[in-house]
Amino acid sequence: MISTVGVGMDGWDTRREKIVKLLSTGEPVSLDELCRMLGVFDRKIVLEDVSHIAQTLRKKNSKLVMLPPACLRCGFVFKDLSRPKLPSRCPKCKNERISQPLFQIK
C-alpha cells in the first residue's frame, strides 16, 4: 500500500462528525460558534456541511433542528428556508443586521 499525503474525503468526514458531536450536546449552537470551534472561517463551507448532515440524519432516528435567523431591526423571521443559510438582508425592511441561525441535533 502506497501512502500518499491524502486529505481528500477523510478531512470532510472528520469535520462533519465533529459538527454532529458539537450539535448533539443539547444546546443550540450558532453558525459563528460552529465556525470558531471547527477553525473554519468560511461560513459557506460550514453551512454546506450542516445541510449535508441534515440529510444524512433523516435516515437515522435524529434530526437537525434550525432556529431560523431573524432581522434584528423589525423581527422578521426567515422561517421558510429550504436549507440552512445566513441571509444577507431583510426582505421587509432591507436591514443588513440579521441574527445567526442556531443549530441543534435532537
Ligand SMILES: [Zn+2]
Ligand atoms: Zn427587517
